[in-house]
Amino acid sequence: MTTVASIQEQETPVTMLTAYDAPTAALADEAGIDVVLVGDSIGNAVFGYESTLPVTMDDMTRATTSVVNAVDDALVVTDLPFLSYGVDRAQSLENAGRLLKEAGAHAVKIESGPHTVELTEAMTRLGIPVMAHVGLTPQHVNSVGGYTRQGTTAEQAAAMLDLAKSHEEAGAFSLVIEHVPREVGAAASEELDIPVVGIGAGPETDGQVLVVDDAVGLSERVPPFAEAFGDVRGEMRQAIERYRDAVESRDFPADEHSHSEGLDL
Numbered sequence: 001m002t003t004v005a006s007i008q009e010q011e012t013p014v015t016m017l018t019a020y021d022a023p024t025a026a027l028a029d030e031a032g033i034d035v036v037l038v039g040d041s042i043g044n045a046v047f048g049y050e051s052t053l054p055v056t057m058d059d060m061t062r063a064t065t066s067v068v069n070a071v072d073d074a075l076v077v078t079d080l081p082f083l084s085y086g087v088d089r090a091q092s093l094e095n096a097g098r099l100l101k102e103a104g105a106h107a108v109k110i111e112s113g114p115h116t117v118e119l120t121e122a123m124t125r126l127g128i129p130v131m132a133h134v135g136l137t138p139q140h141v142n143s144v145g146g147y148t149r150q151g152t153t154a155e156q157a158a159a160m161l162d163l164a165k166s167h168e169e170a171g172a173f174s175l176v177i178e179h180v181p182r183e184v185g186a187a188a189s190e191e192l193d194i195p196v197v198g199i200g201a202g203p204e205t206d207g208q209v210l211v212v213d214d215a216v217g218l219s220e221r222v223p224p225f226a227e228a229f230g231d232v233r234g235e236m237r238q239a240i241e242r243y244r245d246a247v248e249s250r251d252f253p254a255d256e257h258s259h260s261e262g263l264d265l
């Protein structure tokens, strides 16, 4: 069983991958992925939105239930979606609690800012483990003006590392750092005791995370820092085209798919 404690102790890099449904989560779990993230990237990857902003608590709750149903060993972490936290303290705690209580997640991930330090502390105190998230925080796409690399000056990088440290001090059990220069990823891993999981943050972080659609080659476009380790898109397209052709040519269903009672009709 992977736990928030075991990923803090493990010697090998933490492997983390998103999943939004039971069959994908089962494959990740069987492969020995340490942390399955029910990311709010479900908005882009599954729902076809342009951003993660429209994703709701109901979406995350349902997706988390599907993932939890399929996972035996991995730690299941779920993103708190845009505006489900930070507006009202009680509501933030209730929403985070719902992901554990109703959907069975083991922890939540929160896109971090100065406003989430106290919240991280409160959740941790209540028994809701929190994974922090610094660097590119896609829920801020409108304020940032795009999905651009963060921490590109020494000053910005220092502020980001300070923010990361405040979340560690507030009790975060781990931290994601997204789309930053590799030296910033390395510095975060060096300066924090908790495991730092990078995405587009170079090779020196304590672990790596990718969106599963990118990792298996299902996404139409893959960010420059990701790699497609397979061609699921090509495989699915071929299978769908073969099915279409077989129906059009009446090769499917074949005799082996058909049953007769010899009825005289």
Ligand code: KIV
Residues within 6 Å of the ligand: 018, 037, 038, 039, 040, 041, 042, 079, 176, 178, 199, 209, 210, 211
């Ligand atoms: O939603 C997501 O997939 C994420 C990862 C990219 C870290 O937050």
Ligand code: NA
Residues within 6 Å of the ligand: 039, 040, 041, 079
């Ligand atoms: Na996310």
